[in-house]
Amino acid sequence: NAGVTQTPKFRVLKTGQSMTLLCAQDMNHEYMYWYRQDPGMGLRLIHYSVGEGTTAKGEVPDGYNVSRLKKQNFLLGLESAAPSQTSVYFCASRVAGAVTGELFFGEGSRLTVL
Amino acid sequence: KNEVEQSPQNLTAQEGEFITINCSYSVGISALHWLQQHPGGGIVSLFMLSSGKKKHGRLIATINIQEKHSSLHITASHPRDSAVYICAVRYQGDKIIFGKGTRLHILP
Numbered sequence: 001n002a003g004v005t006q007t008p009k010f011r012v013l014k015t016g017q018s019m020t021l022l023c024a025q026d027m028n029h030e031y032m033y034w035y036r037q038d039p040g041m042g043l044r045l046i047h048y049s050v051g052e053g054t055t056a057k058g059e060v061p062d063g064y065n066v067s068r069l070k071k072q073n074f075l076l077g078l079e080s081a082a083p084s085q086t087s088v089y090f091c092a093s094r095v096a097g098a099v100t101g102e103l104f105f106g107e108g109s110r111l112t113v114l
Numbered sequence: 115k116n117e118v119e120q121s122p123q124n125l126t127a128q129e130g131e132f133i134t135i136n137c138s139y140s141v142g143i144s145a146l147h148w149l150q151q152h153p154g155g156g157i158v159s160l161f162m163l164s165s166g167k168k169k170h171g172r173l174i175a176t177i178n179i180q181e182k183h184s185s186l187h188i189t190a191s192h193p194r195d196s197a198v199y200i201c202a203v204r205y206q207g208d209k210i211i212f213g214k215g216t217r218l219h220i221l222p
Binding site for chain 1: 213
């Protein structure tokens with residue numbers, strides 16, 4: 001099993017450009033998350049999804065959009081990139097349930113916006 | 115205000131020392147996660163616990179729900195344990211809050 005796979009792993013954008021990060025998981029997990037990690041701060045939740053066709057805003061959703069058309073894929077879009085969106089982005093997934101549900105993370109995607 | 119506080123923020127120790135990293139939180143939780151992140155690397159789940167204690171190899175995680183506190187212990191520490199250790203708590207079903215992490219450096 002590949003687990004959680006993020007593509008691309010590195011990207012440089014100019015201000016105003018758009019791009020999409022893809023997160024794919026092969027574990028049949030219901031829950032998927034997009035986080036950003038910045039120096040000196042904990043992981044912050046951008047958007048999340050509790051199942052196919054559903055998405056919800058997290059702590060820092062502005063400037064991002066997401067879609068979960070298939071259970072295994074969770075896409076994060078930047079419509080008009082800004083330098084403040086320079087960060088490392090992590091996708092995570094887990095099964096539903098309060099007692100179960102270990103988090104599985106992708107390897108991260110480093111995005112630089114010039 | 116971060117609702118998950120870790121201490122210490124940074125820790126340097128000699129190989130072989132017993133390591134303790136603490137995590138305190140302020141919300142009612144359904145589960146607590148301990149995660150490990152090596153420099154430039156991905157994030158790996160070490161433990162998920164909702165009560166008591168779990169052990170995996172040289173790593174031990176404990177949680178006291180009443181005191182809203184968890185500890186991660188490393189016995190016989192080794193340079194390969196050098197990493198950032200992150201505490202995260204799950205609450206209100208779907209939500210997860212992360213601590214800022216504890217940077218551990220084990221000297222040979």
